[in-house]
Amino acid sequence: TYAITASGAASSAPANYTIAYQPGTLTIDPAALTVTALNQTSTYGQVPDLGTSAYSTSGLVNGDTVSGVTLATAATGKSAVGNYDITASAAQGSGLSNYAVTYQPGTLTIDPAALTVTALNQSSTYGQAPDLGTSAYSTSGLVNGDTVSGVTLATAATGKSAVGNYDITASAAQGSGLSNYAVTYQPGTLTIDPAALTVTALNQSSTYGQAPSLDGSAYSVTGLVNGDTLSGVTLATAATGRSAVGNYDITASAAQGSGLANYAVTYQPGTLTI
Template identity: 55%
Template sequence: LSNYSVSYADGTLTVNPAALTITASGASKTYGTSASLTGYSSSGLVNGDSISAVTLASGGSGTAASVGSYSITASGATGTGLSNYSVSYADGTLTVNPAALTITASGATKTYGTSASLTGYSSSGLVNGDSISAVTLASSGSGTAASVGSYTITASGATGTGLSNYSVSYADGTLTVNPAALTITASGATKTYGTSASLTGYSSSGLVNGDSISAVTLASTGSGTAASVGSYTITASGATGTGLSNYSVSYAAGTLTVNPAALTITAGDESKTAGLDLILAGYGVTGLTNGDSVTGVTLSSPGALAAAAPGSYGITASGAIGTGLGNYTILYQTGLLSVGASAALTTSTLQRQVVAALLPTASLAAPAVTASLGGGVASVSAPSTVSGTGSTRTTATSATTGAAASTSPAGGDTTASGASASSGTSGGTSSGASGGTSSSDSGAPSGSTASQGTRSGESGGGQVSSAQTYAVSSAGSEGGVYNQLQMTSAPIQGTKQDERKQ
């Protein structure tokens, strides 16, 4: 080149931009949230050049973006040396995922035998004003036949607005079937005192679904035979049957009424002779039970008095006393008192009448001696009465004698024609007025003695028809008029001497 004269002409070197690609990174978010887009990548940088920022944008980055995929666009990269690059941008993808939505069936209750209307639910997770308009709820316990217990309520098929943006899950609820109210009432019952009650009656309210009661235990303190008249509680318990476990059973008491038993008290029939008082004591009883007893009955009859004329009279019974009689309805039946006409008395009977007249308080235990009526006594017919303490005695004392007898004034001596006599005599007169007095005069007894007794009418027993004097003679020692007479026949029923005899 030494042989040349070299001249130089300039040429041009063109440095072309290098290719730089910036790619937006893919991103995801949940429905209802916003996306913060910051990711990108680059390829082509040399010489230590760098990118400090890239603008990223996506239509799905907002909270309202529905579930789906959205482009992420990159642009506006800044950094160092980037003018040396021909920059191209590649999109990324933003994925909007469904939000979680939980729908929970609400708990519910119902009563056995009814149906459940299941409508309740709750939700969590709705956003953006989305809503649920309906949820399908179901339970095997919702029907009327479902037994008492707990049942699952399932939820499904929710509908509403914006629900496609959710991943819906369902939570079960609980349906509780409570017992139905069942009331069993013991039926009222009655029985008669002295009998037992068979308690079987009851009623119920509240049974459903064809359930039934087959038996109920019924009890009452008044059911036994010894229960007194009154009202007693009947308690019900222990019901058995079909389906009763589905009930809350309450028991209502009934009333057992123990009614009085029928008790009949019948006055006993009696008979007596006119002129005699009669003590009424006989009666019959039917219907007593449980060891109850009648210890006394008030008996009365207008024919019981000595003055009652012959005929038939009713005997009325009343005022029964005894044990347990408050348990009876007492029916009193009338008896019959037959009053017969007076009849002639025998000598021995008349002797007893005279003794009762002269010595109303004499004891029949006194020694007996032989006695006879003197004066030719033939018959006795006229009645007279004597009042004793607290009751009435009747004795017949009129007589027909062979010779007329004489009566002295009260307290005087008496003699009788046809009667044997001795040096000593005694006589007595008894006055009949209520509260009256009796006096007697007696001679000193010696040998045989003649006695006469005169009775006049006294109130409180019957009407006196006459007063008669009788002569009585006997042999024997001292000892009073009674000791001079011997009782030779049974006492006359209904007289005081009869009572003393007994």
């Protein structure tokens, strides 16, 4: 408060009065000052770091300043994705005893954390329907004890798909706390390996003194799938018309047919008996 002094009264008959002056009081009321916490963001799994400078002020005069404000939130590193109040209090600065300070809250937005789910590479065999399961994946980015318990794995490959590489796509992750993540899926590779195919030369016979004439169809096969066929095999022997009576190998090679690029072919010898 400050004194208000009176003096210099004017009158039409000043000589008739003895004038006494009594002071009044001037009360300087505090000015209104509003401190507003600014909006901020954080990421799920990280402890919010609000600092002390994310605020705005309205109402400062006479060069007074606010140099810092206490900012607080109920959110923690374990808080779910969403919005939380930021409260401002305890402004510090110069001349602030001259203000009635009002604090306005801001908003802290907890954004989803990044989670990457990667399908692991797998293999299958030509002729077999790929069985990818739901557990062949890896994750990167989980926090707070959250888990991925299963992932949908899919491929365009089938039991009829040729030998080669095919994408494995991951999707629809399931688990705990996953609503707090922005999930990105990375593909894996399914390798279709050749099926095993065995071509066996059948046993044959010839007579001493005659050049062996091998029956080109005298073979058996095991392992063909998907309607693939073997139409011919090269059969050969070291025996000749001069070879002595006895047993000689018949070797099989150079199988021909449909779909054979999808097989790892093994040849088994037969026996030529002279």
